[in-house]
Amino acid sequence: MTAAVRPDAGRNNTPYLYGExxxxxxxxxxxxxxxxxxxxxxxxxxxxxxxxxxxxxxxxxxxxxxxxxxxxxxxxxxxxxxxxxxxxxxxxxxxxxxxxxxxxxxxxxxxxxxxxxxxxxxxxxxxxxxxxxxxxxxxxxxxxxxxxxxxxxxxxxxxxxxxxxxxxxxxxxxxxxxxxxxxxxxxxxxxxxxxxxxxxxxxxxxxxxxxxxxxxxxxxxxxxxxxxxxxxxxxxxxxxxxxxxxxxxxxxxDHFEKAETTRRILWRAYRRALAGLDGVHLVDVHPDRSVPHLCQVLIPYRDEVHAQMKARGIGVGVHYPPNHLQPAFAQWRRDLPATEQAGREVLTLPFHQHLTENDIDRVVTVLGQALKTVGAASCARS
Incomplete structure (x- = not known):
């Protein structure tokens, strides 16, 4: 049975206000x-x-x-x-x-x-x-x-x-x-x-x-x-x-120091939680120097996993569809293999200051379940 996820994990990103x-x-x-x-x-x-x-x-x-x-x-x-x-x-x-x-x-x-x-x-x-x-x-x-x-x-x-x-x-x-x-x-x-x-x-x-x-x-x-x-x-x-x-x-x-600290804590919590998932690559933002804005993974079967997680109430997203593949910019298209591979594999996990480390554990649990479900279905088809 899928772990219950608090409503905050249902949003990919959301503003955080300090009350002032x-x-x-x-x-x-x-x-x-x-x-x-x-x-x-x-x-x-x-x-x-x-x-x-x-x-x-x-x-x-x-x-x-x-x-x-x-x-x-x-x-x-x-x-x-x-x-x-x-x-x-x-x-x-x-x-x-x-x-x-x-x-x-x-x-x-x-x-x-x-x-x-x-x-x-x-x-x-x-x-x-x-x-x-x-x-x-x-x-x-x-x-x-x-x-x-x-x-x-x-x-x-x-x-x-x-x-x-x-x-x-x-x-x-x-x-x-x-x-x-x-x-x-x-x-x-x-x-x-x-x-x-x-x-x-x-x-x-x-x-x-x-x-x-x-x-x-x-x-x-x-x-x-x-x-x-x-x-x-x-x-x-x-x-x-x-x-x-x-x-x-x-x-x-006035509160940015809190934002820096919180976002680094949450990103590192994702890194720990994701460490046990095979086939998942966490995109490194260098959290010792950065104030992380996104938490992203590269995974197989991205579109299927995205749909599975959305169906289970997890606010995942895709940042970003490559621009050289967009109709408006097609005249400047070039061969960009790493970008095109990332465009097929990148998944953005919920990441905002409303999250708790328990939310993150639950998100990663659902991600692992979705990968297993989609992977098993793919093996059955082949």
Whole structure:
């Protein structure tokens, strides 16, 4: 008989609130500054201090962060951006939004992340940026090729949507000298409800990103309040983060140390529970350095096991269907064997701060039962 699973294990991922977010939002609503405001600027300052960087620019989503970062790096029509196919489609859509084209690259089959060598092998004369995706929260060290990329005027635009709080050696992701983009969507390690941040490399990039997110307007909110007009200095979009979203993020940031600790404990609990299952490979996120965002396994019969676990109330998922196999991106399809194998085998297990170690044991029990059931059925058919 299948072990009973608490409702929390029925969700693949779900937001975690600390109880102070609603009051923080209420204060913003009472103050009447619903849009971009001093609360947004406080959030930017707090994020910059947390990461140990000079500046951080808040925008309305992780996709907006990638879009504005590419624009600030000078990426546009005629350029290519090297990007792993194993990522959420937002990474690719941001590349297309600036008029560039994606050059898909394969991944390490153990980590599901790109390596510096795989990226360099994909670089062409048209490459203007590379976009390593810090999959599952695992940091990627590009220090060995940064000088060569700089010499070729190729920017590193890190898609760190999964990796807020993770470390590359001793430094937080975002403090390693690259253009780094974070997402603070509902299920991220830190949530603003919806939002993102770009960590620029230079003051000029910060100014460019701030101008773009404000529809090309160069004056600050305070400056606009003191004048009878305003100045539009270039292309822009309405990408500001609202004070409402920033207030949620500030409340979350006060408790981020707890999030780091809890997510590492839960990921290690999965590692212990999965150790006895044959044929299951746990995707390594390097939990000593990362703040894990996903817990994933590579398994045989993935689609059948997925269906079995869903039927038993377990919130499993697939992150992600490879982008080079998507109809919208088919014209840029390349031979990516490791990505395609992972796309057939990867299964995302429930992973969020509502889980307990007992939940994890039960999830793994059901996974083991599903593997046996599906494996036995496959043997019977053959």
């Amino acid at each position: 977010e609603a009051a923080a939002v209420a204060r913003v609503l009472e103050g009447g500054q619903y849009g971009h405001s001093e609360v947004t600027e406080e959030f930017e300052s707090r994020i910059a201090a947390f990461l140990g960087v000079r500046d951080a620019v808040a925008v309305m989503s992780g996709t907006a962060a990638l879009h504005t970062a590419l624009l600030a790096a000078g990426v546009g029509p005629g350029h290519e951006v090297v990007v792993p196919s194993m990522t959420f489609c937002a990474s690719v859509q941001a590349i297309l939004a600036v008029g560039a084209t994606p050059r898909f690259v394969d991944i390490d089959p153990v980590t599901l992340c790109v390596t510096d060598q795989l990226v360099m092998d994909a670089v062409t004369d048209r490459t203007r940026a590379v976009m390593p995706v810090l999959f599952g929260g695992r940091a990627i060290d590009f220090s060995s090729v940064r000088r060569e990329l700089d010499a070729r005027d190729i920017a590193i635009v890190e898609d760190a949507a999964h990796a807020f709080g993770s470390r590359n050696r001793a430094r937080r992701v975002g403090a390693t000298g690259d253009l780094t983009c974070f997402s603070f969507g509902p299920i991220k390690n830190l949530t603003c409800g919806q939002g993102g941040v770009v960590v620029p490399r230079t003051r000029a990039e910060a100014d460019t990103i701030r101008r773009i997110r404000m529809l090309g307007v160069v004056q600050s909110q305070a400056e606009r309040g003191r004048t009878t007009s305003y100045q539009v200095d270039g292309f822009g979009l309405r990408y500001q983060m609202s004070g409402i979203n920033a207030a949620i993020g500030l409340a979350q940031l």
